[in-house]
Amino acid sequence: MSDISSLVEARFDPQRHNKYATLMAAGNGYLGIRATHEEGYTTQTRGMFLAGLYHRAGEEEPRELVNLPDVVGMHIEIDGEIVNLLAGKLLSYRRELRFATGELRREAVWESVSGQRYTLLCERFLSRHNNALFCQRISITPHNSECCINIATGIDATQTNAGRQHLDETQVRVFDQQTMQAIYRTRSKDAHVAITCACLVSPRAQVSFSAKNRRLQQHSFCELKPGETLTLDKYCLIERWLDGEVPKEAGQTSLAQLSACMEQGYEALLGASAAVWQAWWRQCRVTVQSATQGDQRALDFALYHLAAMTPVHDERSSIGAKGLTGEGYKGHVFWDTEVFLLPVHLYTQPEIARQLLRYRWLNLAGAHNKAQQNGFAGALFPWESGRTGEEETPAWAAINIRTGLRQKVASALAEHHLVADIAWAVVAYYQATGDDAFMAKEGVELLRETARFWLSRATEVDGALELHDVIGPDEYTEHVNNNAYTNYLACYNVAMARHFSKRFAKPDEAFSSQLDDFLARLRLPQPRPDGVIPQDDTFFSKPTIDLTRYKANAGSQSILLDYSRAEVNEMQILKQADVVMLLYMLPWLYGEPVLRANLAYYEPRTIHDSSLSKAIHGIVAARCHEPEQAYRFWREGCQIDLGDAPHSSDDGIHAAASGAIWLGAVQGFAGVVAMQDELHINPALPKAWTSVAFPCCWRGRKLYLTLTHQQLSVESDGPVMLHVCGKAVEVDGRADFFIPASGSGTSQEGI
Amino acid sequence: MSDISSLVEARFDPQRHNKYATLMAAGNGYLGIRATHEEGYTTQTRGMFLAGLYHRAGEEEPRELVNLPDVVGMHIEIDGEIVNLLAGKLLSYRRELRFATGELRREAVWESVSGQRYTLLCERFLSRHNNALFCQRISITPHNSECCINIATGIDATQTNAGRQHLDETQVRVFDQQTMQAIYRTRSKDAHVAITCACLVSPRAQVSFSAKNRRLQQHSFCELKPGETLTLDKYCLIERWLDGEVPKEAGQTSLAQLSACMEQGYEALLGASAAVWQAWWRQCRVTVQSATQGDQRALDFALYHLAAMTPVHDERSSIGAKGLTGEGYKGHVFWDTEVFLLPVHLYTQPEIARQLLRYRWLNLAGAHNKAQQNGFAGALFPWESGRTGEEETPAWAAINIRTGLRQKVASALAEHHLVADIAWAVVAYYQATGDDAFMAKEGVELLRETARFWLSRATEVDGALELHDVIGPDEYTEHVNNNAYTNYLACYNVAMARHFSKRFAKPDEAFSSQLDDFLARLRLPQPRPDGVIPQDDTFFSKPTIDLTRYKANAGSQSILLDYSRAEVNEMQILKQADVVMLLYMLPWLYGEPVLRANLAYYEPRTIHDSSLSKAIHGIVAARCHEPEQAYRFWREGCQIDLGDAPHSSDDGIHAAASGAIWLGAVQGFAGVVAMQDELHINPALPKAWTSVAFPCCWRGRKLYLTLTHQQLSVESDGPVMLHVCGKAVEVDGRADFFIPASGSGTSQEGI
Known part of the structure; x- marks a missing residue:
């Protein structure tokens, strides 16, 4: 499984911000998060969606999947200059979505308008181990100068569905000068969303918080020497109650959960999520x-x-x-x-x-x-x-x-x-x-x-x-x-x-x-x-x-x-x-x-x-x-x-x-087709394909089929009846079949 | 009055986008429009406000001045590259708000990422002659290359007050393949807003329209030779009915009004507005x-x-x-x-x-x-x-x-x-x-x-x-x-x-x-x-x-x-x-x-x-x-x-x-102070000021006061009683008064 591919974006192109925000989106079936960049661009539409969380913004509006408050965005300033890859010079850029683990990773070397160079590394993943958990890590390294970095990030509830807003704030808090928590209710009062998040910054930063105009933010300020790296790890839990009230203790439970996650740290959380991906890839x-x-x-x-x-x-x-x-x-x-x-x-x-x-x-x-x-x-x-x-x-x-x-x-x-x-x-x-x-x-x-x-x-x-x-x-x-x-x-x-x-x-x-x-x-x-x-x-x-x-x-x-x-x-x-x-x-x-x-x-x-x-x-x-x-x-x-x-x-x-x-x-x-209650396999591989192999479930059996232009290999975890190129065969364990050029016949070679 | 000053922004600085959007805002008491740039930047908050148009987005929300659908924004692409002054090189930049006429004028020479140079000139004014009328003109001249320009602009109703939206669309139309009109109702159904606008492009452009996700836009496409200038004139009427329904014929009336404005053209409309400003400056x-x-x-x-x-x-x-x-x-x-x-x-x-x-x-x-x-x-x-x-x-x-x-x-x-x-x-x-x-x-x-x-x-x-x-x-x-x-x-x-x-x-x-x-x-x-x-x-x-x-x-x-x-x-x-x-x-x-x-x-x-x-x-x-x-x-x-x-x-x-x-x-x-029903003038000019002069109304008289460190000159359009440095004097026509150094006495020099 080590060869599972990646999707790579090799060029920073504002015309394709939304394309890649879609293609590289994180998802675990519970939550989907568009792959927008941390820093803001008018050419990108942020998006975070919870499965099943629909709401109607008004009587005459269609019910729609709610675009949730944003947690991805970060306003970053270095020596007072807003980090924006359109400005200055982008000396290198590469973004990669690793399908194997669901990690999104972006590395850029950027020269600011004032001529200083920085390496920016942005990583994130949405956990498949803990559906509600989304983690981001941003690292900034000045090449050749001291610098002061300000990062403001948190929960931004100005997000709308093309101007329509679905959520009211019911609680906005900062706990222990560290953890931000905001609880929202759909305007119809049917469903609730809680977002709990915290940022850990190293080296030690000056930290303050603000809550204004529907934005709850941590402001982190840090001074760096050349070659030194600022790392900000952001941990978010995004939870929802689709029908009815938030349990009274929910906020506290989330704080405890987030705290437990933070103790594990970014790498361990990524590992747990990647393990679920790996097992799933083996299955599919x-x-x-x-x-x-x-x-x-x-x-x-x-x-x-x-x-x-x-x-x-x-x-x-x-x-x-x-x-x-x-x-x-x-x-x-x-x-x-x-x-x-x-x-x-x-x-x-x-x-x-x-x-x-x-x-x-x-x-x-x-x-x-x-x-x-x-x-x-x-x-x-x-x-x-x-x-x-x-x-x-x-x-x-x-x-x-x-x-x-x-x-x-x-x-x-x-x-x-x-x-x-x-x-x-x-x-x-x-x-x-x-x-x-x-x-x-x-x-x-x-x-x-x-x-x-x-x-x-x-x-x-x-x-x-x-x-x-x-x-x-x-x-x-x-x-x-x-x-x-x-x-x-x-x-x-x-x-x-x-x-x-x-x-x-x-x-x-x-x-x-x-x-x-x-x-x-x-x-x-x-x-x-x-x-x-x-x-x-x-x-x-x-x-x-x-x-x-x-x-x-x-x-x-x-x-x-x-x-x-x-x-x-x-x-x-x-x-x-x-x-x-x-x-x-x-x-x-x-x-x-x-x-x-x-x-x-x-x-x-x-x-x-x-x-x-x-x-x-x-x-x-x-x-x-x-x-x-x-x-x-x-x-x-x-x-x-x-x-x-x-x-x-x-x-x-x-x-x-x-x-x-x-x-x-x-x-x-591969020509796998269920003809009523028979599983037929009538391959028709294109010339370009040397082989194709995949797992396949049929009537309680787990099969693994490997196909070339000449041969079909079947592995089955028990006896199963198949119809290979029109002929009924029973397979238990492993069997190889010769595929005739015309696709009209078959001969079993052995079991 | 020819020396009325301007406010100049000499540097394009995203950290100051909102400062200048405020300072250079257009206004005529009926409407206020923030001086955001035509092209989009995440660092600027667009804003258009009608006096008296308040609305409460929900029961628990405060009533607020509604931020209206945006008309200022323009998405401009040259040869497929989105115009954004943060990208490429900004070879020169100057923005000026002319207080004398209310004109806002921005001129930039910009080199695109692909190395082509363009002069961009953006002008706009909000009419004081016709309160509902807002006009924009954008001119683009390629220096040394042929180019294809796409401009999308119209009425963008995704605008919110920090995420809160107040208006529902009730009608969105394009008339005669030229004029866009959108009518909105506050969600409480109390007030209505109609925005009618049209763009004239020269040289002749290919034009189409779209209405999607609360954006009604004209898309104009034009090919230019080096040195040739594309000019897009946008005329907008922004009307409101603060209590109750839109009159049935209002939409048609607006179309006719806009059409009449367009016949006059940008320069004439600016002239009519500037004339009102001029008269007002004389008064104030x-x-x-x-x-x-x-x-x-x-x-x-x-x-x-x-x-x-x-x-x-x-x-x-x-x-x-x-x-x-x-x-x-x-x-x-x-x-x-x-x-x-x-x-x-x-x-x-x-x-x-x-x-x-x-x-x-x-x-x-x-x-x-x-x-x-x-x-x-x-x-x-x-x-x-x-x-x-x-x-x-x-x-x-x-x-x-x-x-x-x-x-x-x-x-x-x-x-x-x-x-x-x-x-x-x-x-x-x-x-x-x-x-x-x-x-x-x-x-x-x-x-x-x-x-x-x-x-x-x-x-x-x-x-x-x-x-x-x-x-x-x-x-x-x-x-x-x-x-x-x-x-x-x-x-x-x-x-x-x-x-x-x-x-x-x-x-x-x-x-x-x-x-x-x-x-x-x-x-x-x-x-x-x-x-x-x-x-x-x-x-x-x-x-x-x-x-x-x-x-x-x-x-x-x-x-x-x-x-x-x-x-x-x-x-x-x-x-x-x-x-x-x-x-x-x-x-x-x-x-x-x-x-x-x-x-x-x-x-x-x-x-x-x-x-x-x-x-x-x-x-x-x-x-x-x-x-x-x-x-x-x-x-x-x-x-x-x-x-x-x-x-x-x-x-x-x-x-x-x-x-x-x-x-x-x-x-x-100048020390002008009403002491109950007496108008006292007890000047105390700072050293830096050689003189100050201003009109002043008092009890039906129009006065014009000119003050130096030594002297006060008063012009009055009729007899008026004043108290200059503590002494009661009557002025009719013109009078000059000597101002003693201590500010404690006065002597009338003549009438």
Whole structure:
């Protein structure tokens, strides 16, 4: 594990402050802290977010993930000059996020405006051993002059969500001339946050404290000789009570806890956290040998952020579309979680997949409410969720600045496929784990309540059932009838409800026959003779245009600068391809010819303006035994966050795209795919990859797969049935399989 | 008038960003705009404030002057590099606020990090012709290279008051692909603000608009050849409706108004505003010939800011302790207004003094409420006021960060002298104007209601009346009995109520005899044999300490780093000297020996930690014929904002100290003093001053006084009675008087 990669920022570039603040963010699932610099820059947006801490700043505001008071910022003055790397000369600069340990480390040699040189070293980590603990260390060494250093840092509650503030101070104190503590309450009085922090400075500094304008700060003053180093260690505990009051003794308990941490010291605390990271990497890491620089880093990056964003400590929280790295999408949870993130957990830490489904199950009441309010039965999960299960999608989209009118957000009203996506994930979880207890309680209820929604959602036309006025994943095509993705997934949802009800639910004849009737009558768009499945009833009737120029700017929605949304809706223009997505989700539906036909038809019509698009195209291409095409898509998918675009990650990481990096490697190139309750492995490694190896959980077994172009090695901690290149094999212990060039056969070499 | 001075900032210093943002703030009494730079710096706090627009961000928050959405900021990129004067090289820099016209002009030659040179010229003014109009012009000229320039600017509603946001967006639009308009409502829904703005760019630029995260912006893109200049003119209208709804047609009206402004163009609009400034300077300016550089500038600075802070358009607004230049003191109005600012207006534009008193009169209901709530009768004006007349003093002071306990703010509960200060100002206004109509309606009511308060405030002790548990202006001595300042001023208040009631109020025997009784029995601390008047009953019994080191840091409250407030209270330590202040306020009470005795006794015990302190000491010293001592105090008073301290003006100008610069020149050195209904002139010019000249209004006459060490010249637009160096003279037209060296005599030379 010593070769786990790092993300390096080699240049100090204000245009990329927010990009790297996102990419290098610290996270442990409980807390996320953007990697903003200690010293202030207007080009960086600070951010600290607690999983599940949402608040509505006003009646007409959407509920959003609260951007907490800042603890990262430090105002540093050397001989009266404010340290700012834009000023003076930056003689060297390097910042590195070590994925292996979660350490962020920045080293700079800076010449001040007055011509003095200093080495600045800034280190920090968010503990995975003690979720609430965040530690920073800053060291300053003057090269050739004596100097006086002032550092002011503490807790800055002027932080807002783009101007909106959610917290009131209820207590601000300094204990024993050392420890600062501030307790905050959301303005609705529902939740509380306590931040306790202290700074230790060496050599001994003059210290004072101030509390003004919502900033509680320690001011440290120190004189240094040339070559001498000032070190300031800052220890913070960030705690929250999401429902109700702060226990009376909480403040005192935090002081004691922080004091215990400080006794251990920075290095020991880092060691304890790093040990948790190490164990986790052993459980999850994908190792690749690639001719292309950056592939391993992309995989490490993706898994680092998966760990950072996943609230394993709290089943009432799920994963927002930006994780805990920014204010984007208000921290809300979308279908991305079940379809792009849950599968990663399912094959590495299946208990987390279960927990993510528990989150939905615990929020069934909200889904029932939403269904009822919209005139449907069963469970209609909210398009965007926070912690309560209520629909959190802003009622109104951004104002059309030309007309001055606001547009209703249609997704919450018509993008109903997420109901079936959740059901899909329930089944995927069960198939991969055989967790009867879950299926008997949460699973079957989720399947039946979501199925009940679809029964009520259908419209009868000439005796058949149709799903009208929906939006599929492709949001450039709105309000259509019989969207292929939605209809097939709804069908699957209902079929699985019927299937699992037989074993796990009390018999209910009436409901069963309703399910049967739905399945018998639901219209499923069929492939044309050339294999192409219509995306919806009217799709083929729409004109096409040349999309080359928009595809070149994929992700930027540049088409909307030339055409209105209404105009785009009336052409064969896709943000992402629904049918390709459908074929990815239900791989047993159609064979390779249909996959090829639809990939060939839809890809030229797809701009890939959604960050969910390319990775799925890549996996489907791999399943068509087109590994080079798949690899191109995968590489491009990796660039969504890791590419050069300076601002596309400003408001947070693309969580789903991170998941998709893993999906592409494991489900795409390694070809690991659950075909109902069979685990198939149909590799299609790109030329650039010599090998790929990764752990994989399946039905209670822990497997470790190592794949080259010629061979698959499997290690299993017990007997397990696999389907390698189409042939059923049982593995117990270690087995190597020869991979034929065509990918169409296999021969077992030994066990 | 061509020699009206400028304030120049010769060096770009981030440590002084907020100082100069305050000192160079634009203001027209309606609106104040901090002089922050167009480009962003973390070291500057943006601020735009509308007189009278206060709002409470939450139930437990104090009401504060709302910091409005920002219009000043511009994000400028040249060839992809963000313009930031800290980066690259600043080859020249100069910023100048022209007091004559209110123009702010910044010129810089900047070499970018990539080595290209540019001249940047930024100009702006807030119109005095059209209060709502703010204009900016930015010009960029590349010296030696082609370049691409992007400028993003518009309306940024992420602005907060130290993290607190007061406004909700109700409408955000772009009209005709040119004009941005945003309408905001205070969260309490009481008041509305509309900001309408447009940018004109030459040469022709590519323009687009965005509205995201509470920022409405125009993005302008332009390519320049070397030597070619990009000019962006930004025109903004900032309007408000302080009570109730925005009229339906308001948005359209603003568009039409802005359009009309843009047709006139930047230069013409500046001309119209400058003309108003010019006329105003003729009415108010003090011209000095001084050997000390900066004296004229200090006077121009003071008057500029007096114009900038005074809401002549709205009698429901008064002047906050920081004017409209910052968030300090939450924008609240204190006794500073009546005592330090109103007199300036009284002698230059007496109708404004009348209006400021009307503000108090209109808020009598609040003063009655406060009296009642505190168990008193009559009018107890709030210690801090906003627009409604309610007490706005925060209930709790800053948390004691050592104990964690909050302290009650005592001023609102015991600093009652402001009641008498308001009465004092009413009488001063009447004496200077003879405005019977005002006295008959507002004046006498204010006098009687404030007097009624004092009647109820007194405590009977051995047959005498005493005022117990008060705080005088000296806030380092709290909760004392018979504070000399308070008792004498209360006595004056009641005496004037009695005096003016005779002529202006309906006879009320009972009330009259109550007033008589109060005056007969009120204890007035008498001078000791050496002439020193005790500040309060226990003052002389307290110990003294050496204050040299604290006096050296006057204004910083450094004493509180060594002693607690409670300890300071038990020593003869003054923030400002109450008895000196008393002798300033009621100059007819005691002769020069008593003045000298008290100045000599109290000054060594006074740290001058209040910005109100030095100027008053200076005036009293001048009245003692100690012009050099007076001049030292005056010079030091000028340094409160104009001195070197980098941060003391960060949160706004010291409004009272600005007023005191004028007071020192006119009431101190020129010795103009209203002794009841006589205008006395007893000059005491310092050696450094060759002459001082200023307009002066008295009893309906406009005088212009020119003073040298030897001579006083008076011009009057009609017959007026003056007392020059103790001798009564009548002037009509022009008269010159010889000033004897001792200042004790006079001889008229001719009329």
